[in-house]
Amino acid sequence: MKEPLAQRLRPRTLDEVCGQRHLLAPGQVFRRTIDRGVIPNMIFYGPSGVGKTTVASIIAANSGMRLYKLNGTTASTSDIKSVLGDIGTLNAANGILLYLDEIQYFNKRQQQSLLECVEQGTVTLIASTTENPYFYVYNALLSRCTVFEFKSLTAEDIAEGVKHAAQRLGESDGTPVNIPVDALEYLAQSAGGDMRKALGNLEFAVNAAPVQDGTRLVTLEMVTQVAQRTAMRYIKQARVPGYPPCDTIKRAMTIMILFRPIRSRCAGRTRMQRCTIWPGCWKRGTCPAPAAG
Secondary structure: OOOOHHHHOOOOOHHHOOOOHHHHOOOOHHHHHHHOOOOOOEEEEOOOOOOHHHHHHHHHHHHOOEEEEEEOOOOOHHHHHHHHOOOOOHHHOOOEEEEEEOHHHOOHHHHHOOHHHHHHOOEEEEEEEOOOHHHHOOHHHHOOOEEEEOOOOOHHHHHHHHHHHHHHHHHHHOOOEEOOHHHHHHHHHHOOOOHHHHHHHHHHHHHHOOEEOOEEEOOHHHHHHHOOOOOOOOOOOEOOOOOOOEOOHHHHHHHHHHOOOOOOHHHOOOHHHHHOOOOOOOOOOOOOOOOOO
C-alpha cells in the first residue's frame, strides 16, 4: 500500500521542519534543550498539520530510548499497562519514551495511570493534542509536563514545503515537476496553515498532471480544481442571549460567567456585575450608583 505523500516526506531532522521558528530556531530554549539530549515531559498542542507528530518523532528517534506510540482514539488502559510493564527490563534499558497522540480522548482514569511513572521519571511522556490542554488534560498530569503551542503555518512556510515536496516527487518518479508561481501561491494560501492538506492537494494534482516535454506541469487551473475552498480555521460563533455574537469561545465564557443571571443584578457579587448596565435592565436610567466593593 502506498503511503500518503505527507508521510513519505516527513522531515527527519528539526532543521527540515517548516515553520515553528519560535520553538525550533537555533538559540530558542526548546531547541537548545532538545539538542542537549534532555527530553522533559511535554505536551504539544495546536491545529492539525503543523508538525506536532513530526517533531515528537524526531525527538524520539534521537533520544536512544525505547519508543512506544499510542493514540488516544484507539488505546485502552491495558495498552498503557503493557507499556509500563517494560519498565526496568532489558528492552527499555535506556528508558521509555511514550508518545501519546490525541491525548484529549483519554479519560481521567487513563491519564491518572500515567502519573506515578511520569513523576518518578521511569517514563518520559510526549503528548500531542489539537484541543486546549488546560481544558482536556488532567490537572495533575498537566502540572508534570511543559506545554508548547504549535502555531498554524504561514503561506510562506507551506510554499517552501510544497516546493521541496515537488522536487522530491520529481526525483522519485524520474519526471521533474514544474509548478508555476501562481499555482504554488494558491496551494499555500488554500491550505489554511495545514501542511498535510497542502501536500495531499499537491500529490493529487501531480498524479493528474500530463507529461509535456519530459516534465509534469501543474497549472493554476488544476490546483483550483483540487483545492476549491480555502481551509480556514473557524471558531464557532458563540452567542449569549441579549449580547452580540462573540468572536472567541473565551469571550463567550467570560460573559456567561460574569453576567450569569442573578436574582438582583444590582446586588451582584462582583464589582463588574454591579457596575454593568444591562441591555434589558428595567431600572435603566434609574439605578443608583453601584455600591463600593
